[in-house]
Amino acid sequence: MARRPKGRFIDGIVLLDKPTGESSNHVLQRVKRIYNAAKAGHTGALDPLATGMLPICLGEATKFSSHLLDADKRYLVTAKLGERTDTSDSDGEVVQTREVAFSEQQLLNALEHFRGDTMQVPSMYSALKYQGQPLYKYAREGKEVPREARPITVFELNFIKLENDELTLDIHCSKGTYIRTIIDDLGEMLGCGAHVIMLRRTAVAGYPYEKMVTLEQLEALLEQAREQEIAPKELLDPILLPMDTAVADLPEANVHESAAGYLMNGNPVQVAGLPSDTLVRITLGEARQFVGIGQMNDDGLLAPKRLIVLQQPGQD
Secondary structure, rough: OOOOOOOOOOOOEEEEEOOOOHHHHHHHHHHHHHOEOEEEEEEEOOOOOOOEEEEEEEEEHHHHHHHHOOOOOOEEEEEEEEEEOOEEEEOOEEEEEEOOOOHHHHHHHHHOOEEEEEEEOOOOOOOOOOEEEEEEHHHHOOOOOOOOEEEEEEEEEEEEEEEEEEEEEEEEEOOOHHHHHHHHHHHHHOOOEEEEEEEEEEOOOOHHHOOEEOOOHHHHHHHOOOOOOOOOOOHHHOOEEOHHHHOOOOOEEOOOOHHHHHHHOOOEEEEEOOOOOOOOEEEEEEOEEEEEEEEEOOOOEEEEEEOOOOOOOOOO
């Protein structure tokens, strides 16, 4: 008999404002404990130095975390010019110091180089794997290993300010873009070196910035529930965003209630009006209950790809 997982069955997304100095996995575990959730996962790690938007999926929402991992991101970054570090951020050791001596036009020309579709060689201090091990493990051992350049897209790169050798930029980019690498490459292009001293993720997909909550806010609600002698879920659960917000950009395929049982058993069903090969979010009946994602095939059938487990009454 399968062992029942510890914690409660709770589905949704916490839009966490990650603090600096902590790993994404550490804050994930803290959120999981606060919610007493049986299952949790994040949607793409932020460096310990970084702050900002980190969607944390609870319960069945974890099935769609990869969709957010693939989503566009936006960052506000401040770079220290004149110093290059071994990690391309302020957590590393300074390996080179040079004079900052470039013109405004040289800066504008250099920034233009990073806009649009480019190829980026990932930093050795990244979680990408080489022969089964993360690159940062090799880097900590002083080893350099081959890395293939990967295609990235910078949709927007906006100059914000330059004060006392500190350059601030706003960057809207595709998945897999390493902001530290952009800053390091920019510093080399300007001939002075640079590294990240502040990095804040301001957007993931279409999530609203104002919906973010901090660990301190979550802890305060937990304490408030204890003081009021009420179940913590009464105060914490209203903060959760619906799990289908992770796939809100996908077109909807609404399945008639009469075919719901067939679909939920993993069988393809007929849905009209959607082109073949389209990835869709699936809803059931007039209530439009979200149940997962699927793909249209050449026969006009909707084949389920990832379905949620519907909670039974009383399950919590």
